[in-house]
Amino acid sequence: MTLSSPLPADDPAAASGSQQGHANHTLTGFVIFLLSESVIFLALFAGYIVFKMSSPVWLPAGVEGLEIRDPLLNTVVLVSSSGVAWLAERCLKRQKLVSFRLWWLLTMAMGSFFVYGQAVEWLHLGFGLGDGIFGSTFYVLTGFHGLHVITGILLMGLMLQRSFRPGNYDKGETGVVAVSLFWHFVDVIWIVLFVLIYVWQRS
Amino acid sequence: MSSSVSFDPRVLKTPQPVPGAPDNWKRFFSFNTDAKVIGIQYIATALFYLLVGGVLAMIMRGELITPAADLVDPSVYNGLYTMHGTVMLFLFLFPILNGFNNLLIPPMIGAPDMAFPRLNAAAFWLFPVFGVILMASFLVPGGPSGSGWWAYPPQSIQNPLGHFINGQFLWILAVALSGISSIMGAINFVTTIIRMRAPGMGWFRLPIFCWTAMAAQTIQLVGLPVLTAGAVLLLFDLSFGTSFYRPEGGGDPMLYQHFFWFYSHPAVYVMVLPVFGIFSELFPVYARKPLFGYKVVAIASFGITVLSLIVWVHHMFYSGTPQWMRNLFMVTTMLIAVPTGIKVFAWIATLWRGKLRLTTAMLFCLGGLVNFIFAGITGVMLATVPVDIHVGNTYFVVGHFHTVIFSTITFGIYAGIYHWFPKFTGRMTYEGLGKLHFGLTFVGAQLNFIPMHWAGLMGMPRRVASYDPEFAFANVLASLGAFLLGVAMIPFILNIVSSWARGPKAPPNPWQAIGLEWLLPSPPPAENFEDDVPTVISGPYGYGLGKPLVENEAHYVARALEA
Numbered sequence: 001m002t003l004s005s006p007l008p009a010d011d012p013a014a015a016s017g018s019q020q021g022h023a024n025h026t027l028t029g030f031v032i033f034l035l036s037e038s039v040i041f042l043a044l045f046a047g048y049i050v051f052k053m054s055s056p057v058w059l060p061a062g063v064e065g066l067e068i069r070d071p072l073l074n075t076v077v078l079v080s081s082s083g084v085a086w087l088a089e090r091c092l093k094r095q096k097l098v099s100f101r102l103w104w105l106l107t108m109a110m111g112s113f114f115v116y117g118q119a120v121e122w123l124h125l126g127f128g129l130g131d132g133i134f135g136s137t138f139y140v141l142t143g144f145h146g147l148h149v150i151t152g153i154l155l156m157g158l159m160l161q162r163s164f165r166p167g168n169y170d171k172g173e174t175g176v177v178a179v180s181l182f183w184h185f186v187d188v189i190w191i192v193l194f195v196l197i198y199v200w201q202r203s
Numbered sequence: 204m205s206s207s208v209s210f211d212p213r214v215l216k217t218p219q220p221v222p223g224a225p226d227n228w229k230r231f232f233s234f235n236t237d238a239k240v241i242g243i244q245y246i247a248t249a250l251f252y253l254l255v256g257g258v259l260a261m262i263m264r265g266e267l268i269t270p271a272a273d274l275v276d277p278s279v280y281n282g283l284y285t286m287h288g289t290v291m292l293f294l295f296l297f298p299i300l301n302g303f304n305n306l307l308i309p310p311m312i313g314a315p316d317m318a319f320p321r322l323n324a325a326a327f328w329l330f331p332v333f334g335v336i337l338m339a340s341f342l343v344p345g346g347p348s349g350s351g352w353w354a355y356p357p358q359s360i361q362n363p364l365g366h367f368i369n370g371q372f373l374w375i376l377a378v379a380l381s382g383i384s385s386i387m388g389a390i391n392f393v394t395t396i397i398r399m400r401a402p403g404m405g406w407f408r409l410p411i412f413c414w415t416a417m418a419a420q421t422i423q424l425v426g427l428p429v430l431t432a433g434a435v436l437l438l439f440d441l442s443f444g445t446s447f448y449r450p451e452g453g454g455d456p457m458l459y460q461h462f463f464w465f466y467s468h469p470a471v472y473v474m475v476l477p478v479f480g481i482f483s484e485l486f487p488v489y490a491r492k493p494l495f496g497y498k499v500v501a502i503a504s505f506g507i508t509v510l511s512l513i514v515w516v517h518h519m520f521y522s523g524t525p526q527w528m529r530n531l532f533m534v535t536t537m538l539i540a541v542p543t544g545i546k547v548f549a550w551i552a553t554l555w556r557g558k559l560r561l562t563t564a565m566l567f568c569l570g571g572l573v574n575f576i577f578a579g580i581t582g583v584m585l586a587t588v589p590v591d592i593h594v595g596n597t598y599f600v601v602g603h604f605h606t607v608i609f610s611t612i613t614f615g616i617y618a619g620i621y622h623w624f625p626k627f628t629g630r631m632t633y634e635g636l637g638k639l640h641f642g643l644t645f646v647g648a649q650l651n652f653i654p655m656h657w658a659g660l661m662g663m664p665r666r667v668a669s670y671d672p673e674f675a676f677a678n679v680l681a682s683l684g685a686f687l688l689g690v691a692m693i694p695f696i697l698n699i700v701s702s703w704a705r706g707p708k709a710p711p712n713p714w715q716a717i718g719l720e721w722l723l724p725s726p727p728p729a730e731n732f733e734d735d736v737p738t739v740i741s742g743p744y745g746y747g748l749g750k751p752l753v754e755n756e757a758h759y760v761a762r763a764l765e766a
Contacts, residue, residue: 025318029394036386039428047458055453133453136445
């Protein structure tokens with residue numbers, strides 16, 4: 001992972017640190033963080049798959065399965081918000097600050113819609129956290145992902161507030177690029193989760 | 204900058220107590236972002252916890268000096284070994300090695316500081332927080348967790364007294380915070396090594412310590428999230444009524460064992476790899492020869508990283524693991540002996556016909572190497588399924604891993620402390636006290652850990668407060684060894700404290716070593732080379748080759764001497 005681009009041994013310019021800006025460090029560090037964070041989800045996915053395939057009791061008594069229609073709508077909104085975030089980023093690169101703010105706000109709104117939809121779903125389910133392995137995995141996985149969505153929205157709020165500081169984004173927009181990467185990451189995780197939890201219901 | 208400031212502003216940022224500097228010691232108690240201050244903060248706090256863990260160990264050995272459980276109650280004994288293991292790993296070894304990373308990586312690669320200084324300070328300050336949380340578990344009703352440092356369910360998800368805040372809860376919280384701190388550190392170290400190397404320092408001019416730090420921190424980034432996930436699920440089972448590890452709710456306690464060992468076996472390599480780095484740095488200095496097979500040693504570090512991630516099931520050979528899985532993991536575990544053996548032979552070849560200087564640091568390296576070869580042999584024995592099923596969960600395992608973790612890793616850490624102490628404090632240590640420390644530690648370690656192998660082969664189970672009288676002789680020897688190790692701390696502490704307070708002033712390069720850090724004054728200024736970063740023109744460890752390490756080397760040597 002970290003060795004994917006080894007620098008040539010005798011090329012001083014490529015191997016040098018002092019000429020490179022701090023922004024590059026931030027992005028490198030952030031990508032390393034995301035890779036590490038993705039391993040948590042990989043571990044949880046692996047655990048879920050093992051439980052789903054091997055557990056003698058899966059659904060708690062009286063539960064038929066999960067309703068898929070509203071979560072699907074939620075999924076579509078969240079996944080398309082990634083495209084909106086990309087539009088916002090592009091506007092910022094072209095120095096169009098106002099349209100950046102609009103697209104960025106729309107991304108935040110779509111993220112908030114997802115969180116709202118998830119909260120509504122949680123409140124109307126017929127089982128709880130303590131209802132066997134199904135309840136445990138469902139709430140912990142969707143909850144842990146939801147926490148990431150909320151973090152993403154808060155980070156976007158911070159970036160939005162920074163856009164009102166005059167000249168803040170003149171030298172580059174590392175923060176926005178990083179948050180946007182985080183958002184795409186959260187979306188990809190959700191696609192996997194959606195397939196695992198909602199689509200793969202029959203065993 | 205106002206000209207009325209009468210002292211050089213750099214003095215304020217110097218990491219060491221400089222006479223006359225207004226805040227010379229307070230910096231160590233502040234949110235300082237200088238990697239050299241953070242390094243010393245890590246090392247000092249970790250050494251404090253070494254004493255705490257050592258006292259716990261000596262109480263246990265006091266209990267085990269007689270076959271009956273007479274000194275402490277068996278349930279207290281469970282808490283003692285749980286806390287001893289947890290303190291030594293999470294509050295001593297990981298933090299002290301992060302201290303070495305902080306002190307060594309930036310000067311070794313010619314960087315002014317870490318890539319993210321504030322993240323670095325935040326990672327450090329989590330350490331006292333989770334240290335206090337773990338210590339607080341001695342005070343809660345029911346005492347500290349007694350489920351061992353593995354914290355296997357179902358024992359670790361019992362809450363007989365029904366308090367929400369119990370010893371196990373605090374244990375999980377402390378381990379999770381330690382994981383967060385380590386990941387913050389790992390991101391920092393890896394980014395720094397990738398992006399902040401001096402001009403001309405390609406990958407194959409990087410000192411081995413940085414290679415091994417990089418390999419070890421990669422393990423942290425891949426493995427720790429899995430432990431964190433496993434620990435969070437454990438917390439939910441313990442405190443919020445979920446069923447991840449409860450068979451009665453459809454869960455599976457074996458999943459925890461997989462999550463735990465997926466990280467916690469590689470964690471041994473996180474600790475031993477930097478020590479391999481220390482060996483690789485020190486043998487060339489004290490044998491006056493280039494490191495044998497530099498490139499192979501460097502690449503073998505990553506060989507260990509990759510293999511370490513596919514061996515974890517060898518801790519579960521006796522946990523009802525299917526036979527195909529046992530065979531597979533037996534082979535992968537034995538394969539680790541290949542890159543490790545390459546390193547051992549490279550060090551021996553480096554020593555071969557060298558002009559050995561037996562300083563304290565070198566003695567600890569040699570002692571650590573001998574012990575490591577012993578531990579490596581018992582390690583391959585344990586990798587073998589039939590042997591492991593026979594001696595797993597006996598004192599043979601305890602003897603094996605203490606020979607790795609104390610007699611190899613901690614020896615390497617002592618070597619590193621004696622070797623780099625002059626560089627980062629500006630003071631020499633006392634060789635006589637150092638050699639006394641080495642002698643006591645070496646004898647104490649053998650006396651403590653070799654009889655454990657023997658007791659284990661005879662069948663003495665681990666984690667027991669009382670045992671059959673036939674094991675008494677081995678246990679008396681081990682206990683005497685443990686008390687000797689306690690005594691060995693006295694010359695060490697005396698040496699470190701008195702040397703720092705009034706030891707002889709250290710020159711920039713007291714060991715005639717080759718490396719960027721030795722081109723800096725002792726102690727180095729806050730930003731190391733500042734704007735005058737040298738251009739590296741040859742590989743490390745050029746002992747006896749007569750080639751300069753950097754362009755215009757005389758200039759840097761002279762500058763370091765002036766400071």
